[in-house]
Amino acid sequence: MANRSQIQARAAMMRVRFEAAGAQVVDPPLLQPAETLLDLYGEDIRARAYVTSDALRGEQMLRPDFTLPVVQMHMSDGAEPARYTYSGEVFRRQEHDPDRSNEYIQVGYEVFDRDDPSGADAEVFSLFALQLRGLPLRAATGDIGILMAAVQGLRTTDRRKAALMRHLWHPRRFRNLLDRFAGRKPVPEGRNALLDSQDPLAIDVPMIGKRRASEIEARIEALREDRDIPPISDSELGGLETLLNVRETMPFALEQLRDVAVDLPQITPALDRLETRVAALQARGVDVERLDFEAAYGRTSMEYYDGFVFGFYAEGRPDLPPVATGGRYDALTRQLGNGAEIPAVGGVLRPDLILEIEEGAQ
Amino acid sequence: MSLKLGVPSKGRLMEKTFSWFEKRGITLSRSGSDREYAGKVEGIEGVSLILLSAGEIPRELAAGRIHLGVTGIDLVQEKLPRWEQQVEEVSQLGFGKADLIIATPACWVDVDTLDDLDAAAAAFRKTHGHRLRIATKYHRLVREFLTDAGVADYTLVDSQGATEGTVMNETAEAIADITSTGETLRANHLKILSDGVILRSQATLWRSRVPNYSADDKAVLSKLLDQLT
Numbered sequence A: 001m002a003n004r005s006q007i008q009a010r011a012a013m014m015r016v017r018f019e020a021a022g023a024q025v026v027d028p029p030l031l032q033p034a035e036t037l038l039d040l041y042g043e044d045i046r047a048r049a050y051v052t053s054d055a056l057r058g059e060q061m062l063r064p065d066f067t068l069p070v071v072q073m074h075m076s077d078g079a080e081p082a083r084y085t086y087s088g089e090v091f092r093r094q095e096h097d098p099d100r101s102n103e104y105i106q107v108g109y110e111v112f113d114r115d116d117p118s119g120a121d122a123e124v125f126s127l128f129a130l131q132l133r134g135l136p137l138r139a140a141t142g143d144i145g146i147l148m149a150a151v152q153g154l155r156t157t158d159r160r161k162a163a164l165m166r167h168l169w170h171p172r173r174f175r176n177l178l179d180r181f182a183g184r185k186p187v188p189e190g191r192n193a194l195l196d197s198q199d200p201l202a203i204d205v206p207m208i209g210k211r212r213a214s215e216i217e218a219r220i221e222a223l224r225e226d227r228d229i230p231p232i233s234d235s236e237l238g239g240l241e242t243l244l245n246v247r248e249t250m251p252f253a254l255e256q257l258r259d260v261a262v263d264l265p266q267i268t269p270a271l272d273r274l275e276t277r278v279a280a281l282q283a284r285g286v287d288v289e290r291l292d293f294e295a296a297y298g299r300t301s302m303e304y305y306d307g308f309v310f311g312f313y314a315e316g317r318p319d320l321p322p323v324a325t326g327g328r329y330d331a332l333t334r335q336l337g338n339g340a341e342i343p344a345v346g347g348v349l350r351p352d353l354i355l356e357i358e359e360g361a362q
Numbered sequence B: 001m002s003l004k005l006g007v008p009s010k011g012r013l014m015e016k017t018f019s020w021f022e023k024r025g026i027t028l029s030r031s032g033s034d035r036e037y038a039g040k041v042e043g044i045e046g047v048s049l050i051l052l053s054a055g056e057i058p059r060e061l062a063a064g065r066i067h068l069g070v071t072g073i074d075l076v077q078e079k080l081p082r083w084e085q086q087v088e089e090v091s092q093l094g095f096g097k098a099d100l101i102i103a104t105p106a107c108w109v110d111v112d113t114l115d116d117l118d119a120a121a122a123a124f125r126k127t128h129g130h131r132l133r134i135a136t137k138y139h140r141l142v143r144e145f146l147t148d149a150g151v152a153d154y155t156l157v158d159s160q161g162a163t164e165g166t167v168m169n170e171t172a173e174a175i176a177d178i179t180s181t182g183e184t185l186r187a188n189h190l191k192i193l194s195d196g197v198i199l200r201s202q203a204t205l206w207r208s209r210v211p212n213y214s215a216d217d218k219a220v221l222s223k224l225l226d227q228l229t
Helices: A004-020 A034-048 A067-077 A117-131 A144-152 A158-166 A171-181 A191-196 A213-227 A234-245 A250-263 A265-283 A330-335 A351-361 B011-022 B057-063 B073-079 B114-128 B139-149 B183-187 B215-228
Strands: A031-033 A051-054 A058-062 A082-091 A103-112 A137-143 A247-249 A292-294 A308-314 A324-328 A344-349 B003-008 B027-030 B039-042 B047-052 B068-072 B087-092 B098-105 B132-136 B154-158 B174-179 B190-201 B203-208
Touching: A004 A082, A004 A103, A004 A117, A004 A351, A031 A034, A034 A051, A034 A058, A034 A067, A034 B139, A034 B154, A067 A082, A067 A103, A067 A330, A067 A344, A103 A117, A103 A351, A117 A265, A117 A308, A117 A324, A117 A344, A137 A144, A137 A265, A144 A158, A144 A234, A144 A265, A158 A171, A158 A213, A158 B114, A171 B114, A191 A213, A213 B114, A234 A250, A247 A250, A250 A265, A250 A292, A330 A344, B003 B011, B003 B057, B003 B215, B011 B027, B011 B203, B039 B047, B047 B057, B057 B068, B057 B073, B057 B087, B057 B203, B068 B073, B073 B139, B073 B190, B073 B203, B087 B215, B098 B114, B098 B139, B114 B132, B114 B139, B114 B190, B132 B139, B139 B154, B139 B190, B174 B190, B183 B190
Parallel strands: A137 A292, B003 B047, B003 B068, B132 B154, B132 B174
Antiparallel strands: A031 A058, A051 A058, A082 A103, A103 A344, A137 A308, A247 A292, A308 A324, A324 A344, B027 B039, B068 B203, B087 B203, B098 B174, B098 B190
16 A cells, blocks of 8 residues: 555656646645535535534535635636646545545646637646556546536426526436426325415414415415426437437547437537537547547536536446546636636546556556 | 443333343343442343443444444434444334434425425525525434435534424424424424435344454353344
């Protein structure tokens, strides 16, 4: 096993390579205000991050990743365009698997650049591939933006689309909602009686709690309206299902997705971006003919990504977490930017895992 | 050395545990006064009784300080991550039955399922500027259940007692708590979601996988388990 100073030495080396690629070194604090993280990830983050507190600043979290503080820093006082690199510890609570580290070093590279997003995607991916050259790894890529475009372009109400978008990262709930909106799922028992009732709130229990009668009435009204909306069509549903199952090498995936666009024309601009990205990757020497693309990739774990996503996995070591992950997060800059926004893409590497794989290969 | 058996130190849980063992030929009793937390075991050699709060028994089992213990499934699963690796279920005792459930105000006529709760939470956050609060002391179990169900826009607030009252006091919008008859819930104008049962619990006898069992311990254990199950 590599010791701490070997891991740090490797991290430093990798960071220097990112500096050589034009990145500025940043070093965000270990303690992060819990509120921002909670707003972004919800209650789930408590299961993943260590929380501590003091009377003055309230709840703080031990840095669970760098992306968030780097985005905040850039949005408050960054110059444009910008490239950043960092290396340092992140902390993750582990409640299920004692073999996973609760503290490890990440080395990262983030690009904030308005010109040529496809070029920036390819730049990040190829720099990562270069850092990992020679290791027995498998790269996976995807593009959350295609699924987002598919949902946003459905021929149904904004309310339904917003509900689906909200659960894009929870495949089971997404499926549930889709089945409901497609009329494939029975409504809960008593629901129709409730919606038909003249005065649904005329019940024999007192109104209690902070959720007021007006809010209950508003939801009933929304449910009534939704009941009269025609179901999402079979062709759209079929298109979404085919889309989510696309899993091919990049050129074939693009071809299959072009077929899906017959039913879901709204994904065409996203596919054009994918095509530009494929060309940009190729221009940087990436062998796209052999690069995997999965349309559903990154859907369960990479919550703030909204475009290109990628990961590098150790061949024959399914027990190991990914050695590197990254992606595009334009929406996150908008969310943290107080009105400002900028296209952004980046990723992180795990030097500890790299050393472990090198050891195993010897 | 003897095999250590941990049993709840108070109330009906203790009495019912004592009578469950009694029916199987083992008499447990408190030694000395009512205030002393030591006990006596008759009907089998090599077992000693330790009286503990039911809430501490999971931790004592996981630390290997007791070999056997009686406590609820809810407490074991909440307090011990990867509980299956640390303890083994010997027998469910048939009492202390209670469900860990999610309940909302009964006046929420539009909320019947987790689906509804999720939709209400999204709207609530938009209206009030903070996430829908669920009061509980079972943080881990509730969070894992809601994550699994894909419910978002909620936050857990800690409540170590009188949890049913938090909704009326407007310190929480919903609760997740243990109930056996549902009476306290009804009295506080709350209802259980139709798919809101997180866990069905009852008093259970557990064996710790943690301590090293000597040959003597193993002999006593197998004799005891023969007699009990």
